[in-house]
Amino acid sequence: MAMDKLNQIQRAAQQQFDRQSERYGKGHILSDVSDVKDALGRLDWLKPGRALDVASGTGHTGLYLAGVGWQVTLADISGKMLERASATARERGLRVETRQHAAETFPYADAEFDLVTCRVAAHHFSDPAAFVRETARVLKPGGAFLLIDGSIEDGQPVAEEWAHNVEKLRDPSHHRLLSPGTWTKLCEDAGLRVVFSELQPFKQPDLNWYFDAANTSPDNRAKVLELIRTAPAEAHSLFRLGEEDGKIVWWWQRLVLVAVKA
Numbered sequence: 001m002a003m004d005k006l007n008q009i010q011r012a013a014q015q016q017f018d019r020q021s022e023r024y025g026k027g028h029i030l031s032d033v034s035d036v037k038d039a040l041g042r043l044d045w046l047k048p049g050r051a052l053d054v055a056s057g058t059g060h061t062g063l064y065l066a067g068v069g070w071q072v073t074l075a076d077i078s079g080k081m082l083e084r085a086s087a088t089a090r091e092r093g094l095r096v097e098t099r100q101h102a103a104e105t106f107p108y109a110d111a112e113f114d115l116v117t118c119r120v121a122a123h124h125f126s127d128p129a130a131f132v133r134e135t136a137r138v139l140k141p142g143g144a145f146l147l148i149d150g151s152i153e154d155g156q157p158v159a160e161e162w163a164h165n166v167e168k169l170r171d172p173s174h175h176r177l178l179s180p181g182t183w184t185k186l187c188e189d190a191g192l193r194v195v196f197s198e199l200q201p202f203k204q205p206d207l208n209w210y211f212d213a214a215n216t217s218p219d220n221r222a223k224v225l226e227l228i229r230t231a232p233a234e235a236h237s238l239f240r241l242g243e244e245d246g247k248i249v250w251w252w253q254r255l256v257l258v259a260v261k262a
């Protein structure tokens, strides 16, 4: 898909992340890649080869991979995020390729990659099924897909709706949180076998920081605070919604899923 033919959801994400790119660099919560390291530890049979990091942002995941011997392509819909990723790669003496494109259509040939990663981004995608199909297409047989994203356990419609509304107000480029069951079905439909899937709690440490990261408007901040004040019991208990040292905190359910192409 040409970059001038983006749909409304893709365009919203591109504008949001072009505007906010300076907030996603060093010191951002995502710069801690221990989740990626742990997940790769489960793929000890996979030797470094070609990796595609989809929706790479400023490159925390892809640059980690490059540092441990992978030949990495960083892909993102936002040119500004990719510029920052390239600058960091230069600072760290790492060589990576950057490609600007949407996650729903890839400009690569079949079976080019040994690993496709996508971390904390898929909840923005307008068509997650197309993204998984494209992932399966560009993976070599035996190649692996690592997905890390905000999620919500299956069978929690009330908490899911609450989280969706909070996220949409905080960052209007958010699209949808998918459950582990939905991701597994998308993988199976695309010919990928899920070998690991786990919801891991991940702390949202300070609502104000979280608002600032997305440049949430004052109106929407007020609406989120109201949603928090009136949160249903299901959301309260699932996300362990609370206050610590005057800061509003909760625990996201972050999905770590690994799937393999037959």
Ligand SMILES: C[S@@+](CC[C@H](N)C(=O)[O-])C[C@H]1O[C@@H](n2cnc3c(N)ncnc32)[C@H](O)[C@@H]1O
Binding pocket: 010, 013, 014, 017, 030, 031, 054, 055, 056, 057, 058, 059, 060, 061, 062, 075, 076, 077, 078, 081, 101, 102, 103, 104, 118, 119, 120, 121, 124, 125, 126
């Ligand atoms: C939170 S950042 C990603 C963080 C990064 N993966 C990491 O490990 O630090 C989310 C990224 O998703 C990208 N994005 C959102 N929707 C996209 C889409 N449809 N196609 C490609 N990239 C997209 C945004 O531009 C942004 O850079």
